[in-house]
Amino acid sequence: xxxxxxxxFTMPAVVTAEQLSKTFRVKVRDPGLxxxxxxxxxPRYREVHAVRDVTxxxxxxxxxxxxxxxxxxxxxxxxxxxxxxxxxxxxxxVADFVPWTGGPAFKRRIALVLGxxxxxxxxxxxxxxxxxxxxxxxxxxxxxxxxxxxxVSLLELGDVLQKPVRQLSLGxxxxxxxxxxxxxxxxxxxxxxxxxxxxxxxxxxxxxxLIEYRSRHNAxxxxxxxxxxxxxxxxxxxxxxxxxxxxxxxxxxxLVARIARTKRIELVLGGTDGNRVTADALAVFGEVxxxxxxxxxxxxxxxxxxxxxxxxxxxxxxxxLSIEDxxxxxxxxxxxxxxxEEADA
Amino acid sequence: MTGRLxxxxxxxxxxxxxxxxxxxIASVLGTLFSMATALLTLALFFRHTSALGGWDYxxxxxxxxxxxxxxxxxxxxxxxxxxxxxGEVRGGGLDLVLVKPVDAQGFVSFRHLDIWRFADIVLGxxxxxxxxxxxxxxxxxxxxxxxxxxxxxxxxxxxxxxxxLMSLAFWFVSVENIAVLFDxxxxxxxxxxxxxxxxxRFLFVYLIPIAWTTTIPASALTGRLRPxxxxxxxxxxxxxxxxxxxxxxxxxxRYTGASG
Numbered sequence: 001x002x003x004x005x006x007x008x009f010t011m012p013a014v015v016t017a018e019q020l021s022k023t024f025r026v027k028v029r030d031p032g033l034x035x036x037x038x039x040x041x042x043p044r045y046r047e048v049h050a051v052r053d054v055t056x057x058x059x060x061x062x063x064x065x066x067x068x069x070x071x072x073x074x075x076x077x078x079x080x081x082x083x084x085x086x087x088x089x090x091x092x093x094v095a096d097f098v099p100w101t102g103g104p105a106f107k108r109r110i111a112l113v114l115g116x117x118x119x120x121x122x123x124x125x126x127x128x129x130x131x132x133x134x135x136x137x138x139x140x141x142x143x144x145x146x147x148x149x150x151x152v153s154l155l156e157l158g159d160v161l162q163k164p165v166r167q168l169s170l171g172x173x174x175x176x177x178x179x180x181x182x183x184x185x186x187x188x189x190x191x192x193x194x195x196x197x198x199x200x201x202x203x204x205x206x207x208x209x210l211i212e213y214r215s216r217h218n219a220x221x222x223x224x225x226x227x228x229x230x231x232x233x234x235x236x237x238x239x240x241x242x243x244x245x246x247x248x249x250x251x252x253x254x255l256v257a258r259i260a261r262t263k264r265i266e267l268v269l270g271g272t273d274g275n276r277v278t279a280d281a282l283a284v285f286g287e288v289x290x291x292x293x294x295x296x297x298x299x300x301x302x303x304x305x306x307x308x309x310x311x312x313x314x315x316x317x318x319x320x321l322s323i324e325d326x327x328x329x330x331x332x333x334x335x336x337x338x339x340x341e342e343a344d345a
Numbered sequence: 346m347t348g349r350l351x352x353x354x355x356x357x358x359x360x361x362x363x364x365x366x367x368x369x370i371a372s373v374l375g376t377l378f379s380m381a382t383a384l385l386t387l388a389l390f391f392r393h394t395s396a397l398g399g400w401d402y403x404x405x406x407x408x409x410x411x412x413x414x415x416x417x418x419x420x421x422x423x424x425x426x427x428x429x430x431x432g433e434v435r436g437g438g439l440d441l442v443l444v445k446p447v448d449a450q451g452f453v454s455f456r457h458l459d460i461w462r463f464a465d466i467v468l469g470x471x472x473x474x475x476x477x478x479x480x481x482x483x484x485x486x487x488x489x490x491x492x493x494x495x496x497x498x499x500x501x502x503x504x505x506x507x508x509x510l511m512s513l514a515f516w517f518v519s520v521e522n523i524a525v526l527f528d529x530x531x532x533x534x535x536x537x538x539x540x541x542x543x544x545x546r547f548l549f550v551y552l553i554p555i556a557w558t559t560t561i562p563a564s565a566l567t568g569r570l571r572p573x574x575x576x577x578x579x580x581x582x583x584x585x586x587x588x589x590x591x592x593x594x595x596x597x598x599r600y601t602g603a604s605g
Contacts, residue, residue: 022602084440086602100601104446112444119441123361135353136447 013093014188014220015058015081020090022051022076022244050076052244053090058222060187063214065235066224069336073244074224075192081222082112082190095188108137111181115193118177120165126176127161130183137184144183151179154209171202178209191223195230207233228329242336252328260331263305265312268320269294277316285312294319299326350447351455358458372461376413376468383409383535398540403479405537408563410473411496412535415558417465418500419531423507425457428524431514434600443597450508450593477566484566491565491575498582499558503531505585506553508593515596534559557581 028046029039051073058064066074079085080092083099083106092099097106120129134144152158155175160168168176174194182189194210195203207230214221225231231238231252238255240248248255265286269277279291285308286300300308305323312318325331362368387409391402400408430453433439442452477484484492510523530553533541538549538556549556561578564570 024602079440082444084443084601088602107444107446110444112441114437114441117437117441121357121361123364124357128357128360132353132357135347135350136445138349 012060013057014060014062014095015056015222016091016093017057017077017081018055018091020051020054020077020080020092021049021088022073022080022085023088024048024050049244051080051087051241054241054244054246055090056239056246056249058220060220061214061218062236063210063221063223063234064237064239065231066222066241067231067238067332068224068241072241074241076244077241078112078190078192078222078224082110083107108184109186110188110190111184111186112190113177113181113192113194115174115191115196118173119180120173120176122166123164125162126157126165126168126180129165129176129180133180133183139184143185147183147185148179151182154212155179156205169202171198171205174198174202174206175209178206182213185217187217187219189219189221189223191221193225194223195225195227203227203229210234228332232328240332240335256325256328256331259335260326261302262299262326263302264289264324264326265298265300265305265309266322266324267296267298267312267316267318269296270317270319281316350451354455354458355460358460362460369461369464373464373468376417376462376465380409380413380468380472383413398537400537400539403476404563404567406476407473407480407566408537408559409535410469410471410476411499411563411566412559413469413472414466414496415469415499415503415534417462417467417469419503419507420465421459421462422455423504424524425459426454427504427507427511429453429457430511431523434514439600443601449597450590454504454508473563473566480567482567484568487572488565488568488570491570491572492562494575495557495562495565495570495578498578499562501582502554502557502585505582505589506555508589512589512592512596515600531555537563554581554585 024047025045026048027039028044029035054073054077066077068074076085080087081094081099083094083102086100094102095106095109097109099106120126121132130144130148133139139147152161155178157172157175157179160172160176165173165176178194191210195206198206210221210223211234213219221234223230223234235252237250238248238252239246240255267282271277276293277296279288279296282288282291282296282298286298286304289297289299291297298308298312309321309323313321384406387402387405390397395401397405430439433442433453439449439453442449442456445452506527510527513523533545533549534555538546538560541549546556557578561570561574565575
């Protein structure tokens, strides 16, 4: 493989993607019977640019989150990194391999967990699937025992192993999926929506496990998720992607600071029942997001936050005041809704 | 595909099936019933004729036994395995196979087995054995050897046909119904290929090589087969397998978008 920018690849990164693009040719079909017939006789095609010129790198031990709405190109990128798809253009190196030519040696170094698909055998206890993977990855008996014991204790799977998979809860199943995928000790994990559909407790358990697992084995994790808590709890860095383009690569806090145009002033009001502050009185200072005496939340323009705070303190009986960023979900949603480029400008 | 992995597949499928033991009885009864029906149909034919394509009644029963044994291979291995490929492609389950360090074709082909249908192989061979007794024909070692070679070749040919049909899933996505096409054509293997008129015979020998699957092994058992045909059968199996493998590889390339 010839690489133009050599130093880009000589650095010890686990994943490097350089100007990665994937274009699909999709058949266009007009609605109705006539459209179906025309598509059959004279098919027309349209190019869909699922991923465009995406460049990034991931260092060993990082947990990086892919963010973006449905159809943004997250899964397509993940598939190119795991060798399931050939890119239309660009270069990829993952764990010192070119994914689609890496063969078994490459596949032993990665794990792919898909939140909406399972490899567990439905009618049997999960341990049968583990044994199958032991055979597939050729794991020595002793290493298998030790590895399984570690994962079982980290994921608190004790009494689950003997039950048929069909009797397990969604959360237990995902824990077993993770166990099955990590038995061969891959240094690199690709997780597509690992907490999809799980309840809060199970989500939390998965997150705690991933943090603990990473710190024990210095594993590198690339995950996609719709749950912002996954991202805030796990990721040291986010890659934000929309319409196939990489829009942001960096720390989540820095992203929020860059694109959030507002700040939230959270107030605890003082004063007695006689001279209560009203919502109308607060509205003068900014947009009232919530008001339930004595608590109130105001949203103001980012640059106005210090001055407004000072005016609030002077004008009203304030017991406590703090300035916060708006919730991340809102910032991200807002950014995608507005078109990121515009928010970025 | 290592023996260890095949062993693991066998174990996991057996464990799955053992939960539903009633299936075994149902499966064997079903097979016995369909064999009885086939024999009745045959008896009906032979009320009007004494030979079919130059084969007499018990010779055709030998062939029917071989047909049932091969049907066992189809039902035990092919339909539950490679037969699911279309669903795996459409549902994305294939992705989880492709990231594993195993040969994907071998994995898809042998991961799911219908264990009880292996009984069909035993029942079919039993029927063929019984018919040989009625023919008062004890096959020589050479004939038995030729039978084993040609039966194995037959299994490979049938496997190759399934791989070819199922690989179409990569181009057309929804091809579950194509298994019906196989069933329809495979019915043609119930009778010796010499019983068919010229055009059909050409089709079954050269284009959809099902003639190789039953007529040739049955001929080996009844002592009709020339030794060079057994070698030819092995060769045909080799060619069929190679072609199927090539198509599978092309299909995977298409799946991953490597072919552009």
